[in-house]
Amino acid sequence: MDLFQINQQDDRPIELTVKNYEYNTRKTNPFYVEVNKEMKYYAVCPACKNPIIIVNLYVDKTLDENKNKMPIHAKHCKYSVTNLAEYSQEAYDECPLGNPSKFGGSSKHRSKNKRNEIVTLIKYYPVVLYNEIRSITGIDFSENTFSSMISTFIKAEGYYYKYINKYNLPYGFLNMQKSIRIYNNKLYYSPFKSEMINSINNSEFFQYKNYKITPKLKDGFYEIELYLANHKIDSEYESETIDIIIVEKLNGKTNEVFNKTVKIDVEKYINTVDKQRRINGITEAIKLDDESFASKV
Ligand SMILES: [Zn+2]
Known part of the structure; x- marks a missing residue:
């Protein structure tokens, strides 16, 4: 690690x-x-x-x-x-860093403490999670997409999933979504952004035009989706990787458009949450009990 x-x-x-x-x-x-x-x-x-x-x-x-x-x-x-x-x-x-669980499946733990920890992170720091999943995938998911991802997570009781912990939460959160529709989405900043644009432009049905993932032809029921797969644990280095995959679909035909192996960063997310917590603390002391001040906001 x-x-x-x-x-x-x-x-x-x-x-x-x-x-x-x-x-x-x-x-x-x-x-x-x-x-x-x-x-x-x-x-x-x-x-x-x-x-x-x-x-x-x-x-x-x-x-x-x-x-x-x-x-x-x-x-x-x-x-x-x-x-x-x-x-x-x-x-x-029990260590999620030294002895991580393999991603996939839906086997669950029953620890209320772990559940509360994950639910608290999602409920009180949604912006950090939203930013992280966009940064990991390079896709600027819409707010609607993020909202339906949250529903999927809550419905499936993702906070009880064995492989999801506070260090890998954005990756675990994305992994349990199965496939995510990215039709008409924009791209987000990522180190592989230009590679992703090339892959989309070289695909059979899609292009990146006017800052959006759109079909090359107007007619037809084209679909384009992203998912995470192939989680790997390297026990020698105690590190983990996962693949970000984009596929396009038309009438039962599926082509792989993009496939990138990324290292799972177990430090960034939880430290960003911690920073957010500290920054929130800076404004906590502001009192709104002055009537004239309160009426202006
Ligand atoms: Zn450990």
Whole structure:
């Protein structure tokens, strides 16, 4: 995984970079530990509070036997680290970051706490979720589409889905939607926006014209949809990926228009919620009990 925390009390994940790790740990004990004349770098998993070890902290240019770059990442360790964290197998087994559930299906947990956590995030921070799902897919979903996605989620009791947690919520939310109609939608900013425009223009029935996904021909019942599939867990790097797929349809014929594998970012969403919470706190103290002021708004 590519996030960490330095104490067991804080759930907020910190993005794992050399700079963030050095700054937060101050390069001190119990994070920097010499074991048998070799430096080891430890931290805490923000989710399960078990110790994690940082791999390739100062060697991110190292190449493996296939000449692939070996990037910095963190992995759970199955032992306690003195003055940092006791290892708990039970917590590890339940950890959504170290031991994520495979996406798909609708198997459910029955934890009221987890349910309340997810429902609270959706109910009180809908803009963060709306922005995230647009940013992940590159599609500027309409408000109506978002509204029907929320209904689907609530009807299916998505907050009880085993594979959905507060870190991957936007991805889990999109994944459980099955296919989402994107006819006449605009595109949203994404790193693959121009690639997506090319794919749509090269499709059989659709084009990106006047900033909208529209059919090339006026006659016919063309359809274009997006869905997420092929969730993969890389246990070596403790990272996950998922494919964003667009298909077009006409009279029972289906063509794949676009297919992009993206890394699941488990840090951005929950940290954006946290930022929103802090910013909301700034205006909380404003009082509207002055009558003359209240009458103006
Ligand atoms: Zn964990």
